[in-house]
Amino acid sequence: MESGEDKPRHGFINRYWVLIVIVLWLIAWSARDWLAPAEPEDPPAESGVVLEEESPAVDEEAAREEAAREEAAREEAAREEAAREEAAREEAAREEAAREEAAREEAVREEAVREEAVREEAVEEPVEVEALLTEARETYWREGAAAALTVLEGGLETQAYESRERADILGELGNLQYATGDVEAAMGSWDRALEKLPEGERRAMMAPLRPIYARHHPQGADHLERFR
Structure with missing residues (x-):
């Protein structure tokens, strides 16, 4: 039989062990995450997280x-x-x-x-200019302007292109065209005549033409300045 002194000691020891167990349990509970073995990470597809589509x-x-x-x-x-x-x-x-x-x-x-x-x-033998002009004037009075123009144009063809005589024929041709009312053709003939005339003879021809050009030419009498 145990003595009366052993009973209190056994009760103390039992209470002491119960206290130790409780303390150990609390420690284990608080460190459960640290003590737990690491679980392998699940692949993203198995993580349970649904990606937003x-x-x-x-x-x-x-x-x-x-x-x-x-x-x-x-x-x-x-x-x-x-x-x-x-x-x-x-x-x-x-x-x-x-x-x-x-x-x-x-x-x-x-x-x-x-x-x-x-x-x-x-080109035939050049006709005499004075004889041609006389014939043209006589034809004008006898047969009219059309016949006289034909005479002058025919005589013009007998002259060399650069000849001085062409200027006299062209001047008379322009006078006849102006008399028949064809002012534009007349100014064209006079321009060609002025181009053929020597410089010293142009002024004498230009003087009576100035009033006509002033009335009928687009540039007026100033057009004649190009022949100076």
């Missing part, structure tokens, strides 16, 4: 914007191509017009050369 409406809006940008780029490229084509057409038209103008000028030059060659071939 983009809204289909956002995708459609982005697709529409991209399509609109592409369409605008195509339209801009088409406008630039049309502008280049238009510029090429305009350049081709200018070049064609220049070629046509050059061809016309060449045709005029060739025609002038042919006419001059024909005139030179057909």
Whole structure:
């Protein structure tokens, strides 16, 4: 049998162990996360976190914007191509017009050369200018202006192109044309006559022409200054 002194000691020890167990349990409970073995991380697909998917409406809006940008780029490229084509057409038209103008000028030059060659071939013995002018005036009074013009034009063809005598015939031709009312043709004949005259003789012819040019020529009498 245990003595009366051992009973209190056993009760104290039992209470002491109960206290130790409680303290250990509290320590273990507070350190449970630290003491627990680390669990492997789950892959993102198995983590349970649901990623937010983009809204289909956002995708459609982005697709529409991209399509609109592409369409605008195509339209801009088409406008630039049309502008280049238009510029090429305009350049081709200018070049064609220049070629046509050059061809016309060449045709005029060739025609002038042919006419001059024909005139030179057909030149007969030059007629006396005074006799020709007298014949033209007499024809005018007898048969009229048309017949007199024919006489002068025929006599003009017998003269060399650079001859001084052409100036007298052209001057008389201009007088006859003016008398018949063809002022523009008359001024053309007078201009040609002034070009043939020597400088010292031009002033004498220009004096009576000034009033006529002042009334009828676009540049007035100032046009005659070019023959000074």
